[in-house]
Amino acid sequence: MTLTVKNVTKTYGQQKALDDVSLELKQGEILALLGPNGAGKSTMMKIISCYLPQNQGEVWVCGHNVVTESLRVRELVGYLPENNPLYLDMYVREYLEFVAGLHKLGKNTKSRVDQMIEQTGLVPEQHKKIGALSKGYRQRVGIAQALIHDPKVLILDEPTSGLDPNQLVDIRELIKETGKHKTVLLSTHIMQEVEAVCDRVIIINKGKIVADAPTHELQLLNKSNKVIWMELEKEQNLELLKNIPGILDVQREGRTAARIFTQSEKDLRGDIFRFAVSNQWVIVAMRHEDQSIEQVFRQLTFEV
Numbered sequence: 001m002t003l004t005v006k007n008v009t010k011t012y013g014q015q016k017a018l019d020d021v022s023l024e025l026k027q028g029e030i031l032a033l034l035g036p037n038g039a040g041k042s043t044m045m046k047i048i049s050c051y052l053p054q055n056q057g058e059v060w061v062c063g064h065n066v067v068t069e070s071l072r073v074r075e076l077v078g079y080l081p082e083n084n085p086l087y088l089d090m091y092v093r094e095y096l097e098f099v100a101g102l103h104k105l106g107k108n109t110k111s112r113v114d115q116m117i118e119q120t121g122l123v124p125e126q127h128k129k130i131g132a133l134s135k136g137y138r139q140r141v142g143i144a145q146a147l148i149h150d151p152k153v154l155i156l157d158e159p160t161s162g163l164d165p166n167q168l169v170d171i172r173e174l175i176k177e178t179g180k181h182k183t184v185l186l187s188t189h190i191m192q193e194v195e196a197v198c199d200r201v202i203i204i205n206k207g208k209i210v211a212d213a214p215t216h217e218l219q220l221l222n223k224s225n226k227v228i229w230m231e232l233e234k235e236q237n238l239e240l241l242k243n244i245p246g247i248l249d250v251q252r253e254g255r256t257a258a259r260i261f262t263q264s265e266k267d268l269r270g271d272i273f274r275f276a277v278s279n280q281w282v283i284v285a286m287r288h289e290d291q292s293i294e295q296v297f298r299q300l301t302f303e304v
């Protein structure tokens with residue numbers, strides 16, 4: 001295994017950020033850690049990158065323990081922290097040479113920096129100050145610094161947050177391309193990102209893993225939790241549907257339609273129909289829906 005996390009718990013004072021989390025990552029996988037804000041994603045990534053020690057449990061990267069062999073682990077891991085902290089007054093090339101120096105690349109520095117500039121598409125911007133770059137190019141610099149020592153594992157904490165749609169597509173392409181040669185763990189709360197980039201997804205909520213599946217299987221994961229799409233003739237108080245046993249959540253779609261999340265093996269369309277009739281609502285359409293990752297995510301991280 002390239003990465004093994006076993007029964008890891010992390011608390012900040014009274015706050016439990018990770019609660020007995022275990023996961024394994026094989027070589028070459030691109031795994032998304034998906035979860036709402038505060039779920040524990042960054043904490044997990046900081047522990048794997050040796051920035052924070054866990055309170056309980058063990059983490060190994062390529063068989064090396066993050067606590068007892070942290071220098072070796074730092075050689076094996078490339079890390080792009082959330083918000084990509086960069087030295088804005090440094091030039092792109094100067095900064096990458098500086099990072100190469102931290103990794104003691106010695107005489108390989110120039111060729112490695114050249115290679116990273118080429119690989120991350122920084123050639124046209126390489127002579128600029130980092131502060132003068134767009135957010136998309138800054139992310140490229142962040143990814144280049146994470147890759148400079150040729151790590152086996154790449155950890156990217158929300159690598160596309162704050163990017164415009166074009167930059168987003170470019171950075172996703174870069175991650176996908178990089179992922180062909182590395183093992184990648186990235187965090188995101190953007191569902192489309194998972195579908196666009198990742199082989200596998202772990203959904204984390206309140207410090208616990210609530211789902212772990214190949215991306216294409218996640219839609220099937222909660223087969224028993226059906227989603228029903230319904231449209232009424234007129235606007236009504238759709239929240240009332242939550243009074244029907246087995247209905248978890250009602251998400252409005254425009255004025256008259258709703259997506260209804262149910263937690264039931266039973267088909268609830270009959271119950272919804274009778275409820276509508278008793279309230280004199282006129283249903284003009286109703287159907288079961290295939291679940292997107294977004295819907296599974298909402299169900300699994302929904303506050304019951």
Ligand code: ADP
Pocket residue numbers: 012015016017035036037038039040041042043044
């Ligand atoms: P995510 O990356 O999924 O948004 P985090 O790992 O940043 O989640 O945070 C998990 C929980 O731990 C949150 O409730 C957050 O407030 C808390 N937390 C994170 N860092 C600290 C810290 N340095 N001190 C205290 N609480 C923290």
